[in-house]
Amino acid sequence: MKTYIRHTATTLAVLLGLAGLIAVLYAWHLPPFSSEVQTTDNAYVRGYVTLISPQLSGYVTDVAVKDYETVKAGAVLARLDDRIYRQKVEQANATLASQKAALANSEQQENAANARIGASNAALDSARYARRRAEENWNRIEELSNKGIATQSDREQSRTTFDQAQAAVSQAEANLEVSKQDLQTIIVGRDSLRAAVAGAEASVELAKIDLSNTVITAPRDGAVGEVGVKLGQYVTAGTQLMAVVPHDTWVIANFKETQLAYIEPGQKVEVSVDALKHATLTGRVERFSPAAGSEFSVIKPDNATGNFTKIAQRVPVRIAIDEGQDLAKHLAPGLSVVVRTVVDR
Numbered sequence: 001m002k003t004y005i006r007h008t009a010t011t012l013a014v015l016l017g018l019a020g021l022i023a024v025l026y027a028w029h030l031p032p033f034s035s036e037v038q039t040t041d042n043a044y045v046r047g048y049v050t051l052i053s054p055q056l057s058g059y060v061t062d063v064a065v066k067d068y069e070t071v072k073a074g075a076v077l078a079r080l081d082d083r084i085y086r087q088k089v090e091q092a093n094a095t096l097a098s099q100k101a102a103l104a105n106s107e108q109q110e111n112a113a114n115a116r117i118g119a120s121n122a123a124l125d126s127a128r129y130a131r132r133r134a135e136e137n138w139n140r141i142e143e144l145s146n147k148g149i150a151t152q153s154d155r156e157q158s159r160t161t162f163d164q165a166q167a168a169v170s171q172a173e174a175n176l177e178v179s180k181q182d183l184q185t186i187i188v189g190r191d192s193l194r195a196a197v198a199g200a201e202a203s204v205e206l207a208k209i210d211l212s213n214t215v216i217t218a219p220r221d222g223a224v225g226e227v228g229v230k231l232g233q234y235v236t237a238g239t240q241l242m243a244v245v246p247h248d249t250w251v252i253a254n255f256k257e258t259q260l261a262y263i264e265p266g267q268k269v270e271v272s273v274d275a276l277k278h279a280t281l282t283g284r285v286e287r288f289s290p291a292a293g294s295e296f297s298v299i300k301p302d303n304a305t306g307n308f309t310k311i312a313q314r315v316p317v318r319i320a321i322d323e324g325q326d327l328a329k330h331l332a333p334g335l336s337v338v339v340r341t342v343v344d345r
Contacts, residue, residue, distance in 0.1 A: 034290045036262045039340045042314060043253035043271075047333035048319055049225070050244045056080060060229055067226050071218045071244065078229055078241060082214040085207065091205040096200035103193045110187065117179040124172035131165035222246035238316045249331045250321060253339040254293060254314040262334065267321055272338040276330060283324045283343075289316040 058080035065077050181298055218224075225243035229235065255263060263285060271281045292313040294301055319339065321328050 025077040027110065036343045037341055038255060038259040038262050039338065040253050040255050040259070041336070041338045042255075043150040043319075043339045045249050045273075045331050045333055045335040045337060046252050047249040047331075048221055048246050049333060050222075050226065050246070051218060052077060052218075052241050052244060053238050054078075054216055054235055054241065055237055056085070056210060057102070058084075058214065058234070060080075060233045060235060063227065063229055063231055065224050065242070066193055067224065069224045071222065071224055073218055073220045075218045077224070077244075078216045078217055079211045080216070080235070082211055085211040088119070089204065089207040089211055092200065096197070097135065099193070100199045102244060102324050103190065103197055106190045106193050110190075116182065119345035120172065120179045122171070124176055126170040127168040127172040131169050133165070134199060135165070137161065169177055178285055201203055212338060216241065216296045218244050220244070220246050245333060249328075249333060250286070251319040253317045253319055253337075253340065255294065255317055256314055259311055260288070260315060265316065268342040270340045270342060271319065271321065272340070273331065274338075275332075276327055278338075279327050281325050281327055281331075283319045284322065286318045287321045288318075289336045291315075 061081050062079040068221050222244045227242045229241040267285045272278050292315050
């Protein structure tokens with residue numbers, strides 16, 4: 001009897017050991033239970049979650065949306081008090097008008113300078129004519145004086161008149177040069193006036209941009225997350241007001257490195273969604289992460305230690321959900337899924 005009990009216990013222990021070994025081999029997909037079909041429950045739905053923040057500081061005068069509301073691109077989400085920014089636009093426009101007036105005045109000064117140059121040219125011509133007459137009179141009086149016909153007084157008066165005419169020509173030439181330099185000064189100064197006008201126009205545009213930024217709009221179609229901003233709240237640039245979640249979603253499946261040999265881009269997969277009563281959607285592998293997930297963690301593991309245990313690393317794999325599936329519109333970032341590859345025979 002004792003021998004029978006001992007043999008029975010031994011047999012039971014052996015059977016339990018075999019069962020445990022078989023369970024481990026099955027769980028880890030080791031021979032003889034290895035398969036090309038790869039499965040992981042370390043997978044989640046991902047999407048673009050856009051945090052909405054203002055570029056300006058001010059009091060919130062309107063909150064146009066509520067939690068989880070669907071919005072279209074360009075829809076108003078919130079408004080800031082715009083009184084100061086409207087006045088800045090008016091101020092910038094006034095500065096622009098002043099700079100344009102200064103530029104127009106410079107153009108008018110150029111016209112006046114050109115007129116002065118014309119007058120200076122006429123005065124120079126007149127002075128040259130007077131000098132020629134004085135020179136001719138001096139030559140005649142000098143000839144008569146040499147013959148003893150003209151008096152010494154007439155000779156001196158004629159010479160003085162000629163010298164005065166010569167000085168008048170020099171003065172007229174100097175006045176013409178001054179007029180030309182005045183024109184050049186106006187032309188050179190106009191470049192700075194044009195630059196001032198361009199700067200004023202840029203200031204107007206910047207003021208308009210600031211004014212437009214008091215209206216905070218949705219960057220794209222999607223659903224609003226929890227609205228954290230309140231009416232009358234003072235916010236600063238960068239304050240998180242809410243989030244907009246577009247409808248585009250995909251799946252990130254973290255497969256073990258030992259499974260990657262059986263997965264390739266374009267391969268068909270099945271995605272079981274926990275939130276949809278484990279309904280199955282189809283998709284395809286898009287691409288692999290360039291590194292294991294541990295490489296992107298803030299605190300990287302240090303395996304250079306005396307006691308080392310090898311742990312299979314996981315590599316994120318991006319999976320695109322096939323279009324035309326009604327249940328796909330219910331996917332939301334953060335949901336848990338189970339991914340199973342499909343092997344085409």
